[in-house]
Amino acid sequence: MKQSVKLIVGNWKMNGLSAALAQAEAIRDAVSAAGQGPRVVLCPPATLIDRISAALADSGVAVGGQDCHEKPVGAFTGSVSAEMLADAGATVVILGHSERRAAFGETDADVAAKVEAAIAAGLEPIVCVGETLEQREAGEAIAVVSAQVEGSLPMGLSERDFAVAYEPVWAIGTGLTPTLEQIAEVHAAIRAAMIKRLGDSARTAPILYGGSVKPENARDILATPEVGGALVGGASLKAEDFMPIVKAAA
Numbered sequence: 001m002k003q004s005v006k007l008i009v010g011n012w013k014m015n016g017l018s019a020a021l022a023q024a025e026a027i028r029d030a031v032s033a034a035g036q037g038p039r040v041v042l043c044p045p046a047t048l049i050d051r052i053s054a055a056l057a058d059s060g061v062a063v064g065g066q067d068c069h070e071k072p073v074g075a076f077t078g079s080v081s082a083e084m085l086a087d088a089g090a091t092v093v094i095l096g097h098s099e100r101r102a103a104f105g106e107t108d109a110d111v112a113a114k115v116e117a118a119i120a121a122g123l124e125p126i127v128c129v130g131e132t133l134e135q136r137e138a139g140e141a142i143a144v145v146s147a148q149v150e151g152s153l154p155m156g157l158s159e160r161d162f163a164v165a166y167e168p169v170w171a172i173g174t175g176l177t178p179t180l181e182q183i184a185e186v187h188a189a190i191r192a193a194m195i196k197r198l199g200d201s202a203r204t205a206p207i208l209y210g211g212s213v214k215p216e217n218a219r220d221i222l223a224t225p226e227v228g229g230a231l232v233g234g235a236s237l238k239a240e241d242f243m244p245i246v247k248a249a250a
């Protein structure tokens, strides 16, 4: 397997008033001082994308959205389209996060439609999959994530830049993480499902791990087979927590 540059993505979720700009700038400066390293993306709330994109222009840090609507424009009060994210300066978008699947009832078909919208707007989608604790305890983790990959990745992704993120729901914000063996097992299953769905073009898209990634566990997780990077929640909000993770991926 070829060693490619890792992808480290910070998902700020619904955190970040304008004061958060200082953290983005601190991350930008630290990434630039660190020199050669992973690809780094920050995904602030939609209200900050414009300003953070301006602050990070021509730096080694890209900006992403956390969700998008499946339609480009129209009467959808409160929604933000992929084109609007791109217009604000985003180049990436997280889709199908478990918080959206659970709290907003997003189905695999909804996620696939959003992925198509992201591609049409020129954004690189990061498609999230992951099992609940109940599903893991029932021995269904592999079947659940494989089905989510099958249902959430539209055929239009072939030959496009995209990533999949494995985020076990029970590991998000809990401080719990799967063992390295469990991560390797699920990532291998995700790779197989991606290839089954999209063919050989899906051999190189990175599969990120997300769920309680911290400075203390990042190095081991990132060295696990088929882990192409990390999707980081809480630890991405402060440069002092995020940068050790970025450096662990260098």
Ligand SMILES: O=C(CO)COP(=O)(O)O
Binding pocket: 011, 097, 167, 171, 172, 173, 174, 175, 210, 211, 212, 213, 231, 232, 233, 234, 235
């Ligand atoms: O949901 C996540 C990233 O998308 C993970 O969140 P935490 O890193 O806070 O567990």
